[in-house]
Amino acid sequence: MAQRSQPSAPAPQLDSDKAAALRLTPVSHETEARLDRYVALLLQWQAKTNLISPTTLPHLWTRHISDSLQLLRLAPDARIWLDFGSGGGFPGVVLACAMGDVGGHVHLVERNAKKAAFLREALRVTQAPGSVHLADIGDSVDSFPKRVDCITARAVASLDIILGFAAPHMNGSTKALFLKGQDVDAELTEATKCWNISPRLHASLTGGQGWIVELDKIERRDPSADTMMAHANDRN
Numbered sequence: 001m002a003q004r005s006q007p008s009a010p011a012p013q014l015d016s017d018k019a020a021a022l023r024l025t026p027v028s029h030e031t032e033a034r035l036d037r038y039v040a041l042l043l044q045w046q047a048k049t050n051l052i053s054p055t056t057l058p059h060l061w062t063r064h065i066s067d068s069l070q071l072l073r074l075a076p077d078a079r080i081w082l083d084f085g086s087g088g089g090f091p092g093v094v095l096a097c098a099m100g101d102v103g104g105h106v107h108l109v110e111r112n113a114k115k116a117a118f119l120r121e122a123l124r125v126t127q128a129p130g131s132v133h134l135a136d137i138g139d140s141v142d143s144f145p146k147r148v149d150c151i152t153a154r155a156v157a158s159l160d161i162i163l164g165f166a167a168p169h170m171n172g173s174t175k176a177l178f179l180k181g182q183d184v185d186a187e188l189t190e191a192t193k194c195w196n197i198s199p200r201l202h203a204s205l206t207g208g209q210g211w212i213v214e215l216d217k218i219e220r221r222d223p224s225a226d227t228m229m230a231h232a233n234d235r236n
């Protein structure tokens with residue numbers, strides 16, 4: 001028998017999930033209105049394009065929107081944001097909805113043309129301040145903003161790879177906030193083989209096994225320094 005796709009999440013459950021999300025990560029009425037328009041569009045597109053895992057739909061507000069909004073409290077003064085691999089808009093479009101209150105701007109980088117089209121439509125219907133770059137994160141550095149206050153990425157690549165993407169955009173005051181899952185310790189161990197970083201880890205407000213990795217500096221390790229250290233240890 002042919003498989004049939006199920007209709008999207010029932011509205012009553014989304015209502016209670018929205019209330020829980022806004023208790024966790026409160027926003028202004030204006031931002032809430034932008035988020036409502038974004039959610040309506042996402043549910044419409046989700047029927048034909050897989051923007052988020054269908055199993056997470058009943059918890060869209062807590063699982064995805066609060067997860068994105070919680071970054072604001074870690075970078076309250078950030079106005080220019082750069083979000084790598086925005087996909088269906090997390091955290092980038094959600095942050096753009098919030099930036100509408102304070103005159104900020106979010107740059108969304110996405111290499112999948114269909115998702116980039118969705119992101120453009122999301123910015124249009126919400127009137128949230130942002131730009132979509134249909135690009136590979138690693139290839140299109142020139143089209144990105146010259147000054148970035150905060151770099152974000154969620155579920156895009158392992159930490160060592162994300163650090164390589166972010167490093168060229170870090171200046172003295174840029175912050176990086178990467179949303180990670182339960183493997184964060186293993187990813188940090190792997191990443192510190194190639195990068196000098198001093199991460200601060202924040203447990204996700206949305207519970208589960210999520211973590212936010214906060215970084216103020218990302219520097220590639222000097223492999224020759226490691227070799228010199230190894231030789232020094234050999235001599236001791």
Ligand SMILES: C[S@@+](CC[C@H](N)C(=O)[O-])C[C@H]1O[C@@H](n2cnc3c(N)ncnc32)[C@H](O)[C@@H]1O
Pocket residue numbers: 084085086087088089090091109110111112115135136137138153154155156157
């Ligand atoms: C698993 S999805 C996550 C999307 C979103 N950040 C979220 O948390 O829901 C990863 C997204 O990153 C995009 N992506 C992965 N590598 C990329 C790259 N090198 N350049 C641009 N986009 C990339 C993919 O096309 C995909 O849309």
